Amino acid sequence: MVTGREDRIVNGVVYALLLLVAVVSVFPLLFVLSASLTPYSEVLRNGGYVVLPSEFTLDAYRALLAEPAIPRALGVTVFITVVGTAINMVLTTLMAYPLSRRELPGRSAVLFMLLFTMMFSAGLIPTYLIVKATGLVDTIWAMIIPSAVGVFNVLIMKTFFDHLPQELIESARIDGAGEFRILVRIVLPLARPVMLTLGLFYAVGHWNEIFHAILYIRDQDLYPLQIVVRNIFLRSQSIENVDAAALPTVTMQMAAVVIAAVPMIVIYPFIQKHFQKGVLLGSVKS
């Protein structure tokens, strides 16, 4: 073949660069993990953090979990992830299903109303005033209710429903089944993939929640994990007095990062397939 040489070179370059991408994606996480396990003696000896310290310690994790802030923040984050995702899914489904029914009068008006919020939003301050007026400020619900439905996710689910076999729904209706029954008994069992994908998207969003907490939460007892971890970086002095002396600040900070990241990284390999599907579903739409 004429192109044999070029082929080999291209392949070589492609494999090398892909390996580089893999290393660049993973190495920072491993480095953070190693830093979170590094005792003070090592930092002193090496003049900083190294990729592979010769001694490890779990003290930073012990110290962090002994602080009331982290376990409490974990509780808050788990709560908003579970309850928030449940609310998201119920409301999203209840919007997507009627909107997938072409014969519904007023359907396009509702769709426009949804799309318009994607293009124009009132902004932080007026939204804050409404959240305050509805009594959510400084309650855990401020991190759940103001983001109860994602327009984009409604559209993804609606698109999925659009492509379900209409005859099934039609025949169920002729058999006298009500809409709720059709949704629960016929549509939802067929919609498992999209439900899983969107549920995971919502859940990741809640786990990583910081935006609403920045805006609406002043009560420290209600801080979600991400805020508490961030504050460890800001006020590294105050947390150091726990077990401190033997623990450098950065080790603590990195341990906090690992605590916040680990659940995501552990479940990621199992769920990544669904995410990929989800982004493609979404892009077909736009």
Add this chain to the structure above:
Amino acid sequence: MTGVGAPPAPAQTPAQAVAAAPPAPRRARWARAWRFRSLYLMLLPGLIYFAVYKYAPMYGVIIAFKDYNLGLGIVASPWADPWFKYFDQFFSSPYFGQLMVNTFLISAYKLFWGTVPCLVLALLFNECRVTWLRRWVQTISYMPHFLSWVIVFGITVAFVSQSTGLINRGLEGLGAEPIGFLTSTDWFRTILVGADTWKDLGWGAIIYLAAMVGIDPERYEAARVDGAGRLRQIWHITLPGIRNVIILLFVLRLGNILDAGFEQVYVFYNVQVYSVADIIDTWVYRVGLEQLNFSLAAAVGLFKAVTGLVLIILANRLAKRWDGQLW
């Protein structure tokens, strides 16, 4: 003349005929809507959500034209005099130019560094003939997308921290002075954009890769017959084949250029770098919720929202030219 849907029954009473005749289309419409009542019932909770948390704030925007007073509330607060007082205050303040420059630059850098590397990575995936390798690298490179900005910030600190960061230790090893990347106005934006690129490198490649997979394999076959090597195939078939997708995504992201990423900037920045890091959203947050100057913050937010709306509509117009649509 019989009403729509009214049976032509001779036994109809006069009263019924009168009721059915002129308003028939309207009644028929309501009757039709009534048949769908359970679907509307399903929509109701969602509609209430949108009305309260998306549309009511649009009404609340009027505080941009009022001297908002926390005690009086949205309706009772007096109108600002003149009505454009807060807009004027913003446009004539030194912040205006700085915020626009920062927002625009951070967005533009992110646009470039969030497009080209992803495109290159998608090409690499597309050219990779070893399936397991491609799968593995794909899986690994998508993962950072799901990490929160706080985690990405922590990772960044591990590398660039002035006292202990890996990069500064390397610099010291080379005999150079350590650099406070996160507190340096020269470096901050680079770090910000670099972290953004790292987070979404693999994720951003997905859509380009999907477009590449859709290219007709016969075209590669034909090129091969003509003696085109791999590089020429990439240049003459792959890239032109996804040209529309590239342009479409670029234009759509251009429409959102005023969103430079509140969460990331908020998590990454500090007082020392406000002059290069402060974007419209972070400024609005500080002025509104920290200094409690609600009217000024709302005015700036409204300015951003209206400009953003215009940009999105323009972007969509442009995108339509390349055969794509936002709605």
